[in-house]
Amino acid sequence: MNSSALTPGTPAPDFTLHATPDQTVSLSDFRGQNVVLVFYPADWSPVCGDQIALYNQILPEFRRLGAEPVGISVDGVWCHRAFSENRHLHFPLLADFEPKGEVARRYGVYREKEGTTERALFVVDGEGVIRWSYVSPVGVNPGADGILEALEGMQSGAQTAGAGR
Template sequence: MIQPGERAPDFTLVDQHGREVASARLRGSRVALVFFPLAFSGVCGDELAELAANTAMFDEAQTQLVGVTVDSVFALRAWSDAAGATFPLASDFWPHGHVARRFGAFDERTGRADRATIMIDEGGIVRASFRAPPHRPRSLAQYTEALAALPHAAS
């Protein structure tokens, strides 16, 4: 997985509403890139619901939350609607897992993203990265710690 201090790879994906999510457009913003293995799976669904209920922690840290899965935009739209998620869920469907691979967060054996999180500063540098085992959720404490690793945002 990509490590702190490395430059985040460039990427362009489409979110659940058909909008482009591009690293070039995110540059200048702090970004929490959250990879999910699969939409509508048990642990992923619980994680999405928890993030949807706690977007304020990212807003307060002036950090854009972006979810990424290998699912289609149609599945992501239904998934985000079901969970009440208001942040972008980007489809890494085709080329399959291309962005997850670039971040070192793709499981070639299963064909899906790892349960990985990458925190990127305004300049596109990774400041924190962590992953959870396939069947275990990430905790809010892990996000809090990773947000603290980002340099203070300019006011």
């Protein structure tokens, strides 16, 4: 387990990365809604394929909880495009490609030796603060249960906070 990953309560470092050759996505674009940052080692690898396919399948559930998933790996935009088309993905994959792994480093989830990111999840709230994070053993697909519990916890927390309105 990587102990340097950013922890809940930390402001999520903003970033701008390419989603396609001519389109960039910034974390700050998502202000006002929850974001699930999904760092994964590589497009096409069997574990990642399952993990990304699972999140794609449960997109409606993420959206019901006010969250958008965003995949991040060190793969380049053309690789992401091919992978995304092959798996019919409906959420963006961002290329942490140049300088390589820069965003992963800032979140404390870069693996120097392998030159890839950890298999790490961050739930960021609408104010840009990390509310939940999890680093999975790199060969183990973490599933979605932890993410959904975190999002539900935030939702019920928000309801309690807003009860006086």
